[in-house]
Amino acid sequence: MNKEKIQSFGDQVQRAERILVISHTRPDGDAVGSLIGLGLILEEMGKEVNLVLEDGIPKVFHHLPASDRVFRESAGVYDLIVVVDCSDIDRIGNVLDDHGEPDINIDHHPTNTRFASLNMVQEDAVATVEMIYDLAVALSLPLNQPIAEALLTGLITDSLGFRTSNVSPKALRTAAKLQELGADLPTLYRKAMVEKSIEAVRYWGLGLAKIQLEDRLVWTSLSLEDRKLADYTGRDDADLINVLSTIKDTDISLVFVEQTKGTVKVSWRAQTGFDVSKTAIQFGGGGHKPAAGAEVKGNLERVQEEVLKATRETLTGRG
Ligand code: AMP
Ligand code: MN
Ligand code: MN
Numbered sequence: 001m002n003k004e005k006i007q008s009f010g011d012q013v014q015r016a017e018r019i020l021v022i023s024h025t026r027p028d029g030d031a032v033g034s035l036i037g038l039g040l041i042l043e044e045m046g047k048e049v050n051l052v053l054e055d056g057i058p059k060v061f062h063h064l065p066a067s068d069r070v071f072r073e074s075a076g077v078y079d080l081i082v083v084v085d086c087s088d089i090d091r092i093g094n095v096l097d098d099h100g101e102p103d104i105n106i107d108h109h110p111t112n113t114r115f116a117s118l119n120m121v122q123e124d125a126v127a128t129v130e131m132i133y134d135l136a137v138a139l140s141l142p143l144n145q146p147i148a149e150a151l152l153t154g155l156i157t158d159s160l161g162f163r164t165s166n167v168s169p170k171a172l173r174t175a176a177k178l179q180e181l182g183a184d185l186p187t188l189y190r191k192a193m194v195e196k197s198i199e200a201v202r203y204w205g206l207g208l209a210k211i212q213l214e215d216r217l218v219w220t221s222l223s224l225e226d227r228k229l230a231d232y233t234g235r236d237d238a239d240l241i242n243v244l245s246t247i248k249d250t251d252i253s254l255v256f257v258e259q260t261k262g263t264v265k266v267s268w269r270a271q272t273g274f275d276v277s278k279t280a281i282q283f284g285g286g287g288h289k290p291a292a293g294a295e296v297k298g299n300l301e302r303v304q305e306e307v308l309k310a311t312r313e314t315l316t317g318r319g
Contacts, residue, residue, distance in 0.1 A: 001120050001131065001138075008118055009104060010139040016080035018048045020099065023084050024091040025055050026236050026265070029157025029192050032061045032070075034084035034106070034128040037150035040066060041132070044142035050074060054093030058234060063191050064153060065146035074099045082106065085128035085154075087286040089115040106131055111277050111286030126164070126171040129154030133174050145182030152178040153188050160242060161193050165272055165290065200238035203230035207240045207255065217315060218247050219308065221256040221300055235259060237267060245269035252276060252315055256304050259295070264303040268292045268311065279314045283307060 013019065021039050023031035031053070039051045051070045061067055074095050083102045086092055087109035096102070105116035108125035125131050129151040136143050155175055159167050162175070179185050196204075206226040212219055222237055232238060237255045244253035251274060257265040266283065268276035268291070275289040283306075285294020296303045 001122055001134065005118060005120050006135060006138050009106075009120065009135060012080055012103065012118070013042060013045070013047070016047065016078075018050075018076070018078050019080045019082065020050045020052060020074055020078040021082045021084065022052045022074070022086075022092050022095055024086045025053075025093045027053050027055060027058060027061075028085075029061065030127040030129055030154035031085045032057060032064065032067070033150045033152070033154025033157070034132055035070065035150075036064055036066050037129055037147050037154070038082065038084060038106075038132050039069075040147045040150065041136055041141050041143070044144070044147075050078070052095050054095050055235070058236075059197070060192060060195070061153070064150055066150075080104070083116060084132070087111045088113045106135075109286055110288060111281060111292075124166065124168070126166050126168065127154045127158035129158075130171055130174050133178070143181055148178040148181035148183035149188060152183040152185065153192050156185075156189050157192050161189060166288075196238070199230050199232045200234075203227065203232040203238050204240050204243065206230055207237070208243070211244070213247075213250065215312070215315070216249065216251040217254070217308070217311065218244050218250045218252075219254040219256070219304075220244065221258070221304060223258045223300060224260065236265070241267040241269055252311055254307065254311060256300060256307070258300045262299070263295050263297050264300055266294050266296055266303065266307050270314075274314060276311070276314060279307075279310050282310055 023035045035051050039049045042049045052074050056072050057067045057070050081102050082104040084106045102116040105119045107121050108128050110123045112121045122131050133151050207220045207222045210220045237257045241255040252270045255267045270276045270290050277287045277292040280287050280292035280294045283294040283296045
């Protein structure tokens with residue numbers, strides 16, 4: 001983030017009174033942590049802040065401060081609209097209809113489409129929360145324990161518990177600073193990364209029973225029927241993709257999650273040396289080289305076939 005952009009961000013938030021902060025659908029810990037972290041910073045500055053996620057806050061983040069103040073719809077007119085952790089504007093869903101255009105885009109995805117007036121995109125940030133922490137420090141904005149809890153959650157989840165290849169000494173120093181501000185690292189870690197509901201584990205079981213492995217490619221699917229059988233209320237894979245990506249002697253893992261409305265959510269994870277974000281872009285998605293996603297129109301079987309074909313090409317270097 002260069003100095004001019006940081007200053008422009010500071011000027012715009014200082015001037016605004018009513019601010020909308022939004023992030024992506026099927027929100028992860030970085031989406032939630034960035035949204036709440038920035039929201040609380042702005043509130044501490046005396047701003048009127050609306051926090052909106054089209055899908056609401058997933059249950060695993062209900063322990064976070066202000067999670068009960070995140071709504072599914074925006075309301076009224078805003079002086080400033082900030083989008084966090086979103087690589088393209090379609091990923092916010094429909095929350096901006098009639099409420100204006102995004103002013104500020106804060107994100108770390110290499111596939112970011114620069115959709116706002118001020119685009120702050122830092123590809124080497126481990127998580128968007130790291131950028132928000134840096135902004136707060138650079139502009140001497142308020143930081144306190146609840147803000148630190150939200151920000152540390154994003155850092156823990158996007159780095160899969162500080163084990164992704166992009167974890168830098170700086171990210172670890174940021175985590176230490178957030179801990180010094182009062183964020184309880186072991187508890188936040190356990191809540192976001194370790195604890196699973198019995199429904200989520202049953203859902204995993206249904207996915208794991210169908211696992212397939214072929215030429216260092218491992219994949220499985222979760223149907224709407226599986227969701228019902230397991231009583232799982234989320235629309236995601238309950239993080240099954242990160243279980244598949246632990247399988248030895250594989251290069252790329254995929255999970256296909258059937259959605260209502262005739263689409264399939266695809267998640268890719270890859271070992272160092274592969275770039276699955278390129279494959280995800282072919283299907284209208286995006287992400288990072290080792291972790292990408294897309295929502296693809298079509299039925300489960302057809303999407304699976306097409307995506308596996310394109311992913312095999314990535315694997316053989318032809319993608
Ligand atoms: P996921 O597989 O959903 O955990 O996502 C892995 C990475 O890909 C994350 O960085 C997401 O932000 C990104 N991603 C997931 N779905 C999409 C999508 N539909 N469009 C763009 N990026 C996505
Ligand atoms: Mn995210
Ligand atoms: Mn992120």
